[in-house]
Amino acid sequence: MSQTNLTQAFAARYSDVPVSCADGAALVQSMAARGSCRAFEDRAIPDDVLDTLCAIAMASPTKSDLQQRDIVMLKSSDQRQQLAALVAGQAWVSDAPMLLVFCGNNRRQRLLHDWHRVPFANDHLDALINATADAAIALGAFVTAAEALGLGCCPISAVRNDAEAVSNLLGLPDHVFPFAGLALGYPAAPPTISKRLPLRVTCHVDRYEEEGLRAAVEAYDTDRAAAQPYSKQRFVDRFGHTEPYGWSDDKVRQYSAPERAEFGAFIRKRGFYLD
Structure with a gap:
């Protein structure tokens, strides 16, 4: 990919276009131009592609090598339809060839303590945050790899709308929770590049700034x-048009x-x- 393509992708997304130094980096260009995909071809994703993407996701960074994340692939059409029903209001989800759920998992760490007969001394908020961060990092790596292979993706935060029902559907035990779903498939059309806030608002030097x-x-x-x-x-009924x-x-x-x-x-x- 050319420098021009990367610059064009940045220009479509930001009002303060950065100067790029990543000439020729196809992966970087695809990341700059990515967009959420909600329309998919009626085409199955081969199992070896799914396995490769999961392996790449689990190769991503993890807090203290604790590896507190899991992926549940819904290969059963019945499971996919049940999950789609639990994220009501997003009809396109039921048309995705593959749905996955990325989970935070603090259970394995606790089992290790049981097996080694060592008390678990970190039963507080940070245990949840660590597992959440691990799941988020894995999701990001999966999306990047999938889009580099020509697939389209859209994360689904609505799996937390009824987290208990989703957990029951997936058989998640205590200390394992759904973080985000992901719709995956071959795009029916190129995704739209969504504009983002200017970089001067979200990227800071030395100190946080709101000027x-x-x-x-x-x-x-x-x-x-x-x-x-x-x-x-x-909410037009509340706020008007x-x-x-x-x-x-x-x-x-x-x-x-x-x-x-x-x-x-x-x-x-x-x-x-x-x-």
């Missing part, structure tokens, strides 16, 4: 509304209603302490 943040977000709202207008507005309707409008409306308020209770029920 000019509001103006930058307002400019981003304008740019994104022009390039990627939302097909519908959230707004024009222009930008990214910040959408995110404020989204989080004006409770989401996954029961997830903390679910995590505690699964044996985690959050103190």
Whole structure:
């Protein structure tokens, strides 16, 4: 891939386009130009491709070599349909040729302590965070590798909307929890490059900085509304119809209603302490 292609991908995503030094790096270019895929060809993914992607995901960094993540591949169409039903409101999920669920797993570590008869001395919030981070890192590695092989992906955070039902469907024991699903398949069309906040807002030097943040977000709202207008507005009955309707409008409306308020209770029920 050429330097021009990488620069074009950056220009499509950022208002403050960085100077690229990765000339010729095909993987870097594909990462810069990636987008979520929600329309797939009716084409199965070979088992050896899935196995390779799982192996790459598990080769990714892990906190203290604890390896606190698992992947559940739903190869059964019945299992996929049941999972799709649990993430209601996202009809495209049921059309994905493959669904996977990435899980945080603090159970194996606790079993090691049982087997070695050594007390587990870290039964607090950090145990959950470590397992969550491990699952997130594996998910990112899987997505990068899959897209490099020509597959399309879209993470599904809605597996946490009814985490207990998803856990029961997958047979997850205590101290193992669903972090995110992933729809996977061969794309029916090239994905859209979603605009991101300017890099000056999200990437800092030496210290965190918020100078000019509001103006930058307002400019981003304008740019994104022009390039990627939302097909519908959230909660029009509460907020009315707004024009222009930008990214910040959408995110404020989204989080004006409770989401996954029961997830903390679910995590505690699964044996985690959050103190």
